[in-house]
Amino acid sequence: MNDRFKNTSVVVMGVAGCGKSSLGQLCARTLAVPLLEGDDFHSPSNVDKMRAGIALSDDDRAAWLDALARQLQAHPDGVVLTCSALKLRYRDRLRAAAPGLRFVFLELTQEEARERVAARPAHLFPVSLVASQFATLEDPRLEAGVLSLDATRPLEELGAAVVRWVQGSAASPAMEVRP
Ligand SMILES: Nc1ncnc2c1ncn2[C@@H]1O[C@H](COP(=O)(O)OP(=O)(O)OP(=O)(O)O)[C@@H](O)[C@H]1O
Numbered sequence: 001m002n003d004r005f006k007n008t009s010v011v012v013m014g015v016a017g018c019g020k021s022s023l024g025q026l027c028a029r030t031l032a033v034p035l036l037e038g039d040d041f042h043s044p045s046n047v048d049k050m051r052a053g054i055a056l057s058d059d060d061r062a063a064w065l066d067a068l069a070r071q072l073q074a075h076p077d078g079v080v081l082t083c084s085a086l087k088l089r090y091r092d093r094l095r096a097a098a099p100g101l102r103f104v105f106l107e108l109t110q111e112e113a114r115e116r117v118a119a120r121p122a123h124l125f126p127v128s129l130v131a132s133q134f135a136t137l138e139d140p141r142l143e144a145g146v147l148s149l150d151a152t153r154p155l156e157e158l159g160a161a162v163v164r165w166v167q168g169s170a171a172s173p174a175m176e177v178r179p
Pocket residue numbers: 014015016017018019020021022023039082116117119120125151152153154155158
């Protein structure tokens with residue numbers, strides 16, 4: 001495997017409802033590493049904001065990303081982290097803590113995300129905020145160490161693709177290093 005990708009930690013990223021928690025759980029179990037749910041590290045004020053239908057700002061996310069970066073450093077043997085990681089600078093904050101960090105980007109349309117979020121009304125994240133997630137998202141597909149997957153594929157298929165990628169047995173165009 002390319003030396004750039006020796007780090008076995010994986011961030012499962014994407015907008016609300018893309019399936020980060022579902023795929024994260026499966027991958028952590030299969031890779032036999034701990035799972036960290038990024039949402040568990042949001043401050044109470046961030047949670048209150050989201051529940052109130054107010055999108056998080058860069059400032060709101062800064063301390064959260066710092067906490068996630070510390071978690072990555074505390075798990076040098078590898079971990080699966082679920083984190084929206086919507087902007088390049090957020091991803092770079094995490095990469096700075098764990099060089100060679102991989103990202104699995106779960107792609108889906110805004111309509112699909114809305115449908116999924118609307119189907120779980122008890123969740124902290126309201127459907128009214130889905131559009132802001134897409135407005136904030138910076139496409140990670142050309143970044144090094146990013147595997148992009150169709151979030152509407154069956155979970156088992158997604159999990160198998162991640163494990164193949166991490167274990168280095170399947171080359172993926174998404175692994176091309178950015179020139
Ligand atoms: N591959 C899939 N195919 C079909 N449905 C899926 C898939 N993955 C997840 N789901 C469903 O989509 C919904 C959202 O999934 P999940 O909670 O894992 O997303 P999430 O990205 O972690 O969301 P959030 O960040 O908002 O918490 C759930 O109802 C889940 O069962």
